[in-house]
Amino acid sequence: MSEVVLETKDLSMVFPDGTQALKNVTLTIKKGELVSIIGPSGAGKSTFMRSLNMLNKPTDGQIVFEGENVLKARGKQLRQIRRRIGMVFQHFNLIKRSPTYQNVLHGRLGYMPSLKGGLGRFSEEDTRQALEILRRVGLEDQAFKRADELSGGQQQRVGIARAIAQTPSLLLADEPIASLDPSSSENVMTYLKNVCQEDGLTSIVNLHQVDFAKKFAHRIIGIKAGEVVFDGSPKELTEGITNHLYYSK
Numbered sequence: 001m002s003e004v005v006l007e008t009k010d011l012s013m014v015f016p017d018g019t020q021a022l023k024n025v026t027l028t029i030k031k032g033e034l035v036s037i038i039g040p041s042g043a044g045k046s047t048f049m050r051s052l053n054m055l056n057k058p059t060d061g062q063i064v065f066e067g068e069n070v071l072k073a074r075g076k077q078l079r080q081i082r083r084r085i086g087m088v089f090q091h092f093n094l095i096k097r098s099p100t101y102q103n104v105l106h107g108r109l110g111y112m113p114s115l116k117g118g119l120g121r122f123s124e125e126d127t128r129q130a131l132e133i134l135r136r137v138g139l140e141d142q143a144f145k146r147a148d149e150l151s152g153g154q155q156q157r158v159g160i161a162r163a164i165a166q167t168p169s170l171l172l173a174d175e176p177i178a179s180l181d182p183s184s185s186e187n188v189m190t191y192l193k194n195v196c197q198e199d200g201l202t203s204i205v206n207l208h209q210v211d212f213a214k215k216f217a218h219r220i221i222g223i224k225a226g227e228v229v230f231d232g233s234p235k236e237l238t239e240g241i242t243n244h245l246y247y248s249k
């Protein structure tokens with residue numbers, strides 16, 4: 001059997017205002033899988049993703065990441081867990097005025113003494129590695145440009161490069177193509193899938209676009225009103241299931 005990277009058991013999340021965003025989500029994610037989470041707006045996709053590294057603390061259930069109980073982790077253990085979980089954001093979250101390669105180096109900060117990292121003192125070896133990662137996302141010729149001079153698709157590829165620089169074992173991408181046009185979306189998803197495949201990296205990608213999920217994911221999980229209502233291959237996601245997921249009450 002392939003190696004299990006992440007397991008959630010009966011994961012539930014009720015926000016302080018009483019909104020139940022997740023209900024008994026039980027999933028097993030294996031090494032190297034590219035899993036796409038789909039579902040209507042407000043279904044709980046972001047809450048699920050944010051709960052995995054405790055940006056939202058679930059109210060019930062269990063998360064086991066590489067054998068560690070995430071909900072029990074505190075302090076140093078939690079920081080070390082977070083270091084192994086790379087994040088890619090819808091709005092890229094780059095430091096706009098910094099050069100592209102320095103944005104990539106920010107992925108290394110969790111590994112550096114805070115003073116050195118805070119002062120932006122990266123070694124030549126760090127810089128060489130950043131340039132190599134930029135090459136992998138097709139941006140070696142953009143390394144010394146300011147991040148905000150890049151197109152949206154290029155900025156998201158920097159976002160992917162930064163996450164990869166962190167050498168994570170799980171990559172979480174929350175709506176990584178929601179702000180991009182169809183052609184840039186295709187390009188970004190291709191790079192994301194390729195780097196994950198090359199590194200044997202497991203990834204969970206929240207997507208609004210079902211066609212992209214079907215094209216790029218190995219496995220699709222459909223969430224509706226906080227519950228998993230579909231878990232299968234792109235082929236198994238029929239039009240009927242999609243309609244149920246998005247349109248039925």
Ligand SMILES: Nc1ncnc2c1ncn2[C@@H]1O[C@H](COP(=O)(O)OP(=O)(O)OP(=O)(O)O)[C@@H](O)[C@H]1O
Binds near residue numbers: 015017020040044048
């Ligand atoms: N901090 C919060 N406090 C209260 N309710 C919240 C909070 N964050 C999210 N919610 C609610 O939890 C539910 C799930 O939200 P979530 O953002 O996870 O959905 P989503 O599937 O990611 O939606 P979208 O596709 O629109 O991003 C929604 O009803 C939302 O209003």
